[in-house]
Amino acid sequence: MKAFLILEDGTVFEGTSIGSTREVISEIVFNTSMTGYLEVLTDPSYAGQAVCMTYPLIGNYGITPDMESARSWVDGYIVRELSRIPSNFRCEGTIQDFLKEQDVPGIAGIDTRALTKILRDKGTMNGMITTNENYNLDEIIPRLKEYTVGDVVSKVTCQEKSVIKANECKSVYPEGQGMMGATASAGGNIKPENRGKNYKVALMDFGAKGNIASSLSQRGCEVTIFPAHASAEEILAMNPDGIMLSNGPGDPETNVDIIEEIKKLYASDVPIFAICLGHQLMAIANGCPTHKLKYGHRGGNHPVKDLATGRVYISSQNHGYVVDTDKLDPSVAVPAFVNVNDGTNEGLKYVGKNIFTVQFHPEACPGPLDSGYLFDRFINMMGGEN
Secondary structure, eight states: OEEEEEETTSOEEEEEEEEBOOOEEEEEEEEOOSSOHHHHHTOGGGBTEEEEEOSSEEOTTOOOSOOSSSSOOBSEEEESEEOSSOOOTTOOSOHHHHHHHTTOEEEESSOHHHHHHHHHHHOOEEEEEEOOTTOOHHHHHHHHHHOOOOOOHHHHSOSSOEEEOTTSSOOOSOTTOOSTTOOSSTTTTSOGGGTTOOOEEEEEESSOOHHHHHHHHTTTOEEEEEETTOOHHHHHHTOOSEEEEOOOOSOGGGOHHHHHHHHHHHHTTOOEEEETHHHHHHHHHTTOOEEEEEEEEEEEEEEEEETTTOOEEEEEEEEEEEEOGGGOOTTTEEEEEEETTTOOEEEEEETTSSEEEESSBTTSOSSSSGGGHHHHHHHHHHTTOO
């Protein structure tokens, strides 16, 4: 069946329908990862977006047990070529069947390189995936320009509190396979006096990837996952040793109520580690705004520099907004990481507080394990290290 991708600038791509045949309007973004397509499909941070994969062949190892959440969150999926016959000893099905089961509409067979160049030149824009061959551009273009992502955090967050026990999730990596001094096994940089403490961590779920809780559990933490709109009072009532603010989708500055609760958490003096959207929300809670990037950072190959050590790590990223450090009060926080490609902020260290935040995803495996040491740093913070 034919399918069409229509962009708000009037560009039309014709291809083949994959997955669901329903029509969808969404923000169109691209991801440069060569692998990890299942993690992309199940990352809640993609809610409200249709993802174009720049790597030309997708689905060659099928569907494996690597989902970041229980379902797919992308609005649509765009590929050059979809593998017809997956081959992998862990394969449990095809990506074609997965897209149909998850009701994700998609399009294959288009020039994804041309699409990516348009998005890089003109910036991220809205688009429609449709199987209607009699589409009317004059009717569709105004609808595309009116589309907004909206409150997607409420859509992706958990509905009730849950607990993951310490060591309930085990590391899949053997000892001694760290990269650039980082550790492959969970907890390799945790100080001896902080090992085996079973720290209690409150994880605020703004669209948390499953491996965040797993990374903490592997390090001996008991993780209590709270819905995004939980109050600071409820979180602090459990007397946590540390608080984790997760990744998530959408424009950070629309989360007004959540930001007010984060201000209270900041004032509590409980150690806090934040990733991606959590990083942005903590900055906004302390008076530093964010702005939208032209086409965002999405992929598994983004170099970030640790300003404390000068080391560069390969990171996984998925964000369309960035903290505006030009408006950062240096008495509140200082830059801790920077993107080597474009110089944008990738992390903050808060002055006089046991709080640090990063824009990238240390729970992912792009390096493959370059930045996992940040979870160890969080454990040491809960043990009293500044």
